[in-house]
Amino acid sequence: MASSANQSFLIIASKRQLLPRARLERYAREADEQGLDLAEYLAREGALDPEEVVTIVRARARHGRACVSCEQLTYMLPGNKPGETPCEHCGGELKAGPPRPQGARPRIAAADAPPPAIPGMSAVVREEGLDDRTPVPDDATPIPDDRTPNPDAPAPAPGHGAFGGAPRQPDDPYRAPADAAEQPTWSDAPRPSHSLWAEAGALVLFPIKTPQAVALVTLGAVFSVIVQGLAGGGGIGVGAGCCGLVSLGIYIWMFLIDVTRVGVNGGTEVPSFPDFDFEAVIGTFARVLSLHLACYIPVGVIFCVAVSFAPDAFAFFASRESNTIGPYAHLSSGDKQPLKGRSTEESLFLTPDGEAMNFAGRWTVLGLLQMDSADDTDMDMLFSDMPTGTISHGFQIYDLDRVGRALRDKQVRVIAAYADPRKRILTTRWPFAVPEDEREELFERWRGGGLDPEAFGEGAPEELDDLDMLGGGLVGALENPFLTLEFAITDEHTFPAPFAELRRFPAVYVLDPQGVIVREYSTGVYDEKLYADILSLMRGGDGDSYAQSLPGHVYARPGEAPRGSPGAVFLMVGLLGIAILFGLVYFPMAYLLMVVYDSPGTPWLYPTAFKAMANTAGDYVGLLVIGGGILLLGGLAKTVLGLVFVSAPALLQLILVNLPSNWLAFYSQVAVCYAAGRFYYLNQDRLAWL
Structure with missing residues (x-):
């Protein structure tokens, strides 16, 4: 099993999008197999710049907890609670808060002195400018200033460090990042106490809150149009359509999953598009396929059971929908x-x-x-x-x-x-x-x-x-x-x-x-x-x-009425309603399970999903209503555009109907995915998945 240090490093590096997650996971497996620290392994392989490794290790240090017995560090992961998580080395009790520097605060090094080192780094990494002989300074540790001092600058006030006296010691040197977007899901920072309903307006405006966000949503809409064109490309639809769905289609899913992760982490900005990595595309395809199977296989089973009660009546209703020129x-x-x-x-x-x-x-x-x-x-x-x-x-x-x-x-x-x-x-x-x-x-x-x-x-x-x-x-x-x-x-x-x-x-x-x-x-x-x-x-x-x-x-057929007793027809309609309701209600929770665990198997955890729905019933209803409302508004706008410009030439319909409709559809998807992430962020304690 991977150490908490490697898991914590992996999550922070993935959050900062320094490397595709699939590559990070591969490096993590290789580091675990060799018994190395992931930070050391990435620096040795040249996968990350040493300065980036230092930055991540410092961020990871904020979540380390020393053991009372063995003094070894255990890093807090998503779902770990202070006071309840044991030491991963000996099972002992962990100290509260991150490790503090022992003894007096270190003096500021000279400008030409070697940089402070990082715990757990070997000589291989020291050759890259890192060192392992000193502890990681916490956020309150002064950072050396390599700027040329100004002799004309006024002396600092007494009691504020430098030449005016000893530096003031803060009450708590451990401070959470100020920006929620930089705060991992396992941060001890307090979460908002309001419900998802209170954020309805912010959720609707999220995809268009900045010009950069509008540009990203527009680019995603263009990708969607390309995928639809490939999927319905006439004679090349079977081959090129499949390739398009596996590549660009899954790439769109990767972006939407990143949008959800922003909400999960408490972020407020639309993320940039991820790097196009083949391994990441294949992994996302497997997860998305498993998600849909987990949601719709039960729907298919319920559907078959429902139709078995009144097959003739169902055939009637089905033929009514097919034997018509259509409502438009x-x-x-x-x-x-x-x-x-x-x-x-x-x-x-x-x-x-x-x-x-x-x-x-x-x-x-x-x-x-x-x-x-x-x-x-x-x-x-x-x-x-x-x-x-x-x-x-x-x-x-x-x-x-x-x-x-x-x-x-x-x-x-x-x-x-x-x-x-x-x-x-x-x-x-x-x-x-x-x-x-x-x-x-x-x-x-x-x-x-x-x-x-x-x-x-x-x-x-x-x-x-x-x-x-x-x-x-x-x-x-x-x-x-x-x-x-x-x-x-x-x-x-x-x-x-x-x-x-x-x-x-x-x-x-x-x-x-x-x-x-x-x-x-x-x-x-x-x-x-x-x-x-x-x-x-x-x-x-x-x-x-x-x-x-x-x-x-x-x-009715000529000379006869629909077969099947009224009770059987009623039961069939009721079960069909349950099947549709199951698919609509279960999908958001299954999607969240897939995103949070990043696994194709988690959407199949039906007991976990339904327990989570029960524990967060109020906000989950809000997610369904707000998300459904956003999608409904997008569909309504598309219908209105189609009716207004129904007689327009094909080129004008493309400009005035098709492109705006696809933009609205993608905008709705981004808003709903972000709403799902915010639901998790506000209800993480009640969900208690990790």
Whole structure:
């Protein structure tokens, strides 16, 4: 086991960032193996300048305690308490306070005299200008002044040393550093007695309190943007993204951990970025990976147990979230509604059987989903399935059907229309909509395109013939998943007036009982927004409302309700809530354990973590609330920026949305990490980890 002298030296040197911590730990192991003092070993290896070694040894001396029995020094480490820590050499009682010089105070040496030496240093170190024959002077020991004396200077007052008399002896020659940032976590200096709540304002302002801090946060935000770019770099995303996350991503973690250590040590300044050391990157990666596993493996276990109580109900909820165009699709169109007020009286839409449709008499939702470009190579079908202006646009049809279910009692008609005179799209996407007397001919004509079993040779799966093309939801060939949806086609390869110029799909329109367009969504719309707007229009409103939840029966499968008893569903939802709560509540304490112990194993100390939460409940709730509030404010600002500049060109969005959003996100992370460190600093005695 490493001696307290080496451990103390290691912590102080790491705090002052003279060397990367990984290198210091390696030197410490080598010094322990050879039975050497770490200070001596670093000076001999040339890893540190001798003057730096002297500075650290003097700082370490302040924390040394002499044994009553053997007179050997034991250095106080984080968590050691005076009066309770025994001598590491004989187990005896330690004296109170650091060792004082014996006898009279040493006289000031001449300017050309050799410097005072350091205990424990060998002749090898003395060659570097160090010596081990005199004790380490404490803070009150006069430091030789090598400046040329001024004969004209006034003589000092009597009683204040020099030629005026003997120097005054202070009551306590041991003084803690004045700056809390230079004070190690094990210092005996009194800690603030207030709670973390009292520092909420200081925690929020910490990342921007000085211009240097703002510059560091900005640099960190740039690193974050680079990492995101590497991780989502298209074809190079897998390789370069992984390298980026392991290098720059972990480097950002190293900086955030240093921010937390500043708070742990009582500091008040944003630290500089650490040296990029490969060993440190690997070590940090292992610790961060272990941290996330310790937090989220229990979440995964609870999640699996929860889903086992009502798997069908969970599948329902999950499919609701996936089979939708998404809640932001309509925002891409802005407030533009060029076709609003136009009549559809002369618009010719046909049923799959060839009958003309009449839109008058009822409220109608008309979704224009796709257009057959007469390209028999299937390239138009392939490109139509790629995101164009929205994400998951192929699921717009499911949103339409759910709105139809929700408004069924109000006699609202919902139509999915295709410019598909050859019924090619219907045959490949929704074969059940094709009239029975035409199926054989159309299947033979069009089902050979797209997913052709013969193209896969003899090993093609039999199920391949029963699946639709990409974007159709992969429903069965003759299975109708819709309850209220009607299908419409055109007799030309374009939509009729007033939709003839439309080339971007999907587009959704709401028609009043006279067949007049009263609401337009040129980039699609999700079900809850469309549902709320239709209700507003039917009440005489303007049709622009906040999204509204659909009735529960809407999400049932055709002909049946969600399986799973209400009790099982309630239990599942409760356990899922516990899983999410565990991840949110446990993560900060596990992170602190990792930072304080600097070990990948400490986040797994669940009893220690929960005991610490109980002992510091008031301040820990404050940490969760303050940290969560900071992150929430950052996310809210990002959302507001996205909404304000949603229609801006891509370059302006990069400047006005993406860069400020990443800056706010990194600012929030720095503030939260510092808050975690301050929580430890204020509650170290109650935590009693070290």
